[in-house]
Amino acid sequence: MADGSAITAPGIAPVLEQPRTGTLRRLARQRSTLAFLMALPLLAVIGGLVVYPFFYAIELSMLNKRMTRFVGLDNFEFLLGRETFQLVIFQSVLFAVSSVIAKALIGFILAHVLHALPAKGQRKWRGMLLVPWVIPPAVSTLAWWWLFDPSYSAINWMLGIVSVGPIPWLGDAGWARFAVILVNTWYGAPFFMIMYLAALKSVPDQLYEAAAIDGASAWQKLRYVTLPMMRNIISITVLFSLIVTFANFDIVRILTNGGPLDKTHLFGTYAFQLGIQSGDIPLGAAVSLFMFPLLAVFAIFILRGVNQRTKEGL
Amino acid sequence: MIENRFTRRAALLGGAGVTAAGGVLRAPMVHAQGSGGKLALGFWDHWVPAANDAMKAIVNDWAQKNRVDVQLDFITSVGNKLLMTIAAEAQARQGHDILTIPTWYVGGNADKLEPLDDLMGRLVRQNGPVSEADAYLGRIDGTWRAVPATTGSLYLPSAARIDLFKQHVGLDVEAMYPAADRLGPEAANWTWESFLTAAEKCGKAGRYFALPAGTFGDATNWIGAMFACYGANLVDARGNITVRNNDKVRQALDYAMRLFQHLPTEMFAADDATNNRALISGTSALIFNPPSAWAVAKRDAPQVAEQVWHFPSPRGPAGQFVPYNPSYWGIWGFSRNKPQAKALLEHLSQREQVAKLVAASDGYDIPPFATMTDLDTWSLVGPPRGTVYNYPVKPHHQAEPGIACAPAPSGIAVQMYNQGIQAKMIARLVQNKEPLDRVLAWAEREIEGYKRG
Numbered sequence: 001m002a003d004g005s006a007i008t009a010p011g012i013a014p015v016l017e018q019p020r021t022g023t024l025r026r027l028a029r030q031r032s033t034l035a036f037l038m039a040l041p042l043l044a045v046i047g048g049l050v051v052y053p054f055f056y057a058i059e060l061s062m063l064n065k066r067m068t069r070f071v072g073l074d075n076f077e078f079l080l081g082r083e084t085f086q087l088v089i090f091q092s093v094l095f096a097v098s099s100v101i102a103k104a105l106i107g108f109i110l111a112h113v114l115h116a117l118p119a120k121g122q123r124k125w126r127g128m129l130l131v132p133w134v135i136p137p138a139v140s141t142l143a144w145w146w147l148f149d150p151s152y153s154a155i156n157w158m159l160g161i162v163s164v165g166p167i168p169w170l171g172d173a174g175w176a177r178f179a180v181i182l183v184n185t186w187y188g189a190p191f192f193m194i195m196y197l198a199a200l201k202s203v204p205d206q207l208y209e210a211a212a213i214d215g216a217s218a219w220q221k222l223r224y225v226t227l228p229m230m231r232n233i234i235s236i237t238v239l240f241s242l243i244v245t246f247a248n249f250d251i252v253r254i255l256t257n258g259g260p261l262d263k264t265h266l267f268g269t270y271a272f273q274l275g276i277q278s279g280d281i282p283l284g285a286a287v288s289l290f291m292f293p294l295l296a297v298f299a300i301f302i303l304r305g306v307n308q309r310t311k312e313g314l
Numbered sequence: 315m316i317e318n319r320f321t322r323r324a325a326l327l328g329g330a331g332v333t334a335a336g337g338v339l340r341a342p343m344v345h346a347q348g349s350g351g352k353l354a355l356g357f358w359d360h361w362v363p364a365a366n367d368a369m370k371a372i373v374n375d376w377a378q379k380n381r382v383d384v385q386l387d388f389i390t391s392v393g394n395k396l397l398m399t400i401a402a403e404a405q406a407r408q409g410h411d412i413l414t415i416p417t418w419y420v421g422g423n424a425d426k427l428e429p430l431d432d433l434m435g436r437l438v439r440q441n442g443p444v445s446e447a448d449a450y451l452g453r454i455d456g457t458w459r460a461v462p463a464t465t466g467s468l469y470l471p472s473a474a475r476i477d478l479f480k481q482h483v484g485l486d487v488e489a490m491y492p493a494a495d496r497l498g499p500e501a502a503n504w505t506w507e508s509f510l511t512a513a514e515k516c517g518k519a520g521r522y523f524a525l526p527a528g529t530f531g532d533a534t535n536w537i538g539a540m541f542a543c544y545g546a547n548l549v550d551a552r553g554n555i556t557v558r559n560n561d562k563v564r565q566a567l568d569y570a571m572r573l574f575q576h577l578p579t580e581m582f583a584a585d586d587a588t589n590n591r592a593l594i595s596g597t598s599a600l601i602f603n604p605p606s607a608w609a610v611a612k613r614d615a616p617q618v619a620e621q622v623w624h625f626p627s628p629r630g631p632a633g634q635f636v637p638y639n640p641s642y643w644g645i646w647g648f649s650r651n652k653p654q655a656k657a658l659l660e661h662l663s664q665r666e667q668v669a670k671l672v673a674a675s676d677g678y679d680i681p682p683f684a685t686m687t688d689l690d691t692w693s694l695v696g697p698p699r700g701t702v703y704n705y706p707v708k709p710h711h712q713a714e715p716g717i718a719c720a721p722a723p724s725g726i727a728v729q730m731y732n733q734g735i736q737a738k739m740i741a742r743l744v745q746n747k748e749p750l751d752r753v754l755a756w757a758e759r760e761i762e763g764y765k766r767g
Contacts, residue, residue, distance in 0.1 A: 150580035151597075168579060171583035257530060274729075277397065277732040
């Protein structure tokens with residue numbers, strides 16, 4: 001038994017003297033108290049830097065511009081009627097969904113390629129492929145900005161050698177959207193790769209052997225063995241990445257500042273522009289809170305699937 | 315043996331210190347052994363390192379004489395750190411006593427800033443009036459809420475290549491605006507129309523004018539000044555939207571369409587560094603910028619720097635407005651030492667101190683008082699000697715400092731400015747090729763949203 005107590009048949013004396021139940025409970029209580037105390041600094045940090053700001057943002061979003069009057073949901077209603085904000089919702093969804101799909105696909109492919117490599121060379125490649133993810137995004141995005149520079153783009157210079165371009169990477173709405181999605185994909189794909197690689201390594205070889213005996217093709221092994229075994233990790237990774245990508249700020253801020261013509265603004269950059277730069281903190285808070293219901297819907301669906309699969313597996 | 319242990323805890327403490335101090339340079343506190351109280355100052359971290367040193371010396375000297383304990387922080391504007399500090403201190407109602415407040419942010423914090431009419435009254439009596447532009451952003455509802463600061467206030471005039479203008483335009487910009495209190499004969503013809511002709515000629519010669527048209531500050535500043543020169547106000551001083559049926563707005567937009575035919579399309583994606591790079595690399599004949607681009611060229615491309623001349627931006631039918639970005643020093647209402655804070659600001663605004671600050675910044679900083687635009691620094695700085703003589707707007711220029719989006723009430727103008735509405739109107743016309751009426755209708759709807767109370 002988990003608590004160390006023993007069950008004995010009536011009339012038979014216990015072989016060993018068991019510790020008293022009350023003491024064990026007290027110990028358990030002490031252990032949980034100790035655990036709670038040890039977790040307290042973290043809880044305080046989460047409370048101070050996540051929970052409190054969240055509720056404060058809700059309060060701010062319900063004030064007027066001067067923050068002198070409660071206006072209920074007026075700020076949200078106002079935003080939904082604005083052309084630019086409708087564009088921001090569309091772009092945030094486009095940016096997050098496209099980036100996450102691209103990252104998931106690239107990560108999946110890379111994980112398989114790495115998994116197939118001999119163990120000796122695998123570590124070297126794994127390290128190199130993780131580099132984009134470990135560089136602070138503000139720094140790597142600056143490097144990308146130099147590659148896309150409107151006047152001195154290195155990419156355009158290379159394209160010029162083969163008589164192509166120049167491409168207005170950041171000056172044209174379509175190209176600018178492509179550029180920010182590309183940079184986010186470049187930055188985030190290694191995270192998917194490493195998660196999928198870990199999942200791949202945990203799939204028992206016996207399953208593949210059994211599938212091979214049954215005459216399964218490579219595609220069938222992927223479809224009926226690998227993917228079902230990875231479904232939970234794929235779901236969790238996608239959810240985590242969606243949350244982070246929706247909240248992205250630095251890539252757009254550095255590359256395009258939301259332009260051209262607001263065609264690359266995301267919730268984060270638009271909230272900053274309204275709240276900090278334009279001095280309308282309540283409206284900025286309202287913009288940032290729009291992410292919450294969208295992400296909550298994603299989270300509910302994804303986590304429900306994970307839970308269902310976990311229960312089925314038990 | 316002395317044991318030098320670097321523990322995990324020490325590393326964490328160090329890390330926390332670095333994080334807390336992110337973007338802030340802290341000068342040692344001046345302990346003045348006195349009863350003058352304490353002051354915490356948050357000043358803008360200057361691009362020119364020597365300017366911080368000059369400010370530190372002036373403040374320390376004042377603190378010693380007045381027996382005030384002073385903590386001086388230099389807060390960078392990189393990454394909008396200064397704006398975030400203002401927002402955080404306004405919310406928390408604690409922080410520095412005096413804080414640098416950039417161009418647009420006095421109005422939004424007016425109710426939290428100490429009224430400074432008494433101080434401004436004394437300064438104006440001593441030094442003469444400040445410009446309308448300074449008053450537009452610093453005097454809210456008739457009350458001065460911040461003092462126009464020398465440090466961080468700047469113009470964005472023409473920074474043009476002497477040689478390229480002579481070669482491709484046939485215009486001697488040095489003779490047009492000489493380093494003296496007079497105008498050259500060509501100055502009367504320095505209009506936006508002649509500017510367009512010059513842009514065309516230089517563009518054909520491959521030395522285009524690098525005029526950004528995105529949503530960054532440099533773009534908004536020069537476009538705002540151009541609109542002002544045509545009298546093209548999108549919103550009047552009472553907050554009425556004046557976009558539709560406004561011939562002056564149409565005239566300004568028509569001009570912009572003609573001008574952008576001679577500018578590279580990449581200007582719509584340009585940021586505040588693009589124009590600087592274009593001048594420094596020698597590919598551009600003109601940008602609108604403070605002398606910072608020239609200062610970098612002096613270090614990195616001296617052959618370019620010695621050909622750069624600064625002078626006012628062109629004139630239009632409604633006047634000559636030179637792009638201007640004033641900065642302010644404000645005292646928070648929650649400050650516990652307002653008398654000393656006011657005394658320090660008064661000290662910093664005296665001619666002697668202003669001269670030191672201007673000299674330390676190589677003439678980059680602009681005092682708010684027209685009577686102080688005769689300081690020596692602007693005559694001496696070079697090469698070429700006198701290049702920044704006409705950088706500050708001087709009385710003989712017969713020009714005015716221009717704030718983009720003025721005269722709209724600052725609560726509306728700050729949003730128009732930060733969202734670059736004038737640049738977006740031009741982009742819609744030029745890049746998207748939208749009909750003018752549709753662009754005007756769009757701008758009207760956008761501004762309607764900015765009026766939200």
